[in-house]
Amino acid sequence: MIERAVPEPGPGEVLVRVRAAGINPVDWQTRAGQGVARGMGPMPFTVGWDVSGEVVTVGSAVSDFRPGDEVFGMPRFPAQAAAYAEYVVAPAGELAPKPRRLDHAHAAALPLAGLTAWQALTGKAGVRPGQRVLVHAAAGGVGHLAVQIAKARGAYVIGTASAGKHEFLRELGADELIDYHRQSFESVVSDVDAVIELAGGDNAARSLRTLRPGGVLVDVAHGGPRGLGAGTGLRVTTMLVKPDGRALRELAALADDGRLRVELDSTFDLTEAAVAHAVGEKRATTGKLVLRCASGAEARS
Secondary structure, three states: OOEEOOOOOOOOEEEEEEEEEEEOHHHHHHHOOOOOHHHOOOOOOOOOOOEEEEEEEEOOOOOOOOOOOEEEEOOOOOOOOOOOOOEEEEEHHHEEEOOOOOOHHHHHOOHHHHHHHHHHHHHHOOOOOOOEEEEOOOOOHHHHHHHHHHHHOOOEEEEEOOHHHHHHHHHHOOOEEEOOOOOOHHHHOOOEEEEEEOOOOOHHHHHHHHEEEEEEEEEOOOOOOOOOOOOOOOEEEOOOOOOOHHHHHHHHHHHHOOOOOOOEEEEEEHHHHHHHHHHHOOOOOOOEEEEEOOOOOOEEO
């Protein structure tokens, strides 16, 4: 842990007392020098982007928030946000009011995974009512939110997950489930309008066989080879999630309406970040991992 003075917000920014920080695969990838490490500046740097907490002070030209407001967000990604800390300075436009129905731990688990699912489904795939959507790694951090967002948009949702997670996904609204340990999904799924690929490996290439003519594969995991889909009439796209305060408000509305459940696998104290990363790297979690960040007089990171 490193002791630092509490930062001060600049114009258009707010200082947030962090109550919880969400953990995502990009955190441990970046820590290891991969992920978005090249954009983080010289070592040492602090990882983490998902935050939920209270506004302490606001900079000039901020009108949306006041001290005491509860907020959540994914500031600055893919630049350094240093969310594994007790205080974070964030652009006000990249935050949103915390969902009323969620505590800070659940709210902190939502931004990066939720925005990834939202932007993949609404921006990249343009999912509409009645369409068929295949979500890989459906019980994971992004996947379990993608299932629910697709359902909220009126889609028929097919998910891949181990058999032990099927009941959980049925509770979230999945219409059809495939145990990837026992079945090749491409042999039983067809006529899909959109695939949200979150698993990596050769899943992207195999998923092309499930798409209807004109369908779209959103390769969030970036596992497909360059040129995948060329000459097939299918659309293949990748993405990198972006901060979006307006989309966060949409996600908060879904949560407050009871249509978006955020599942926590485990929570850890801020001092246990290394342990939490070790758990995440096993890739066996259901839902999200979160750090509890108690705030004191100094910011620790």
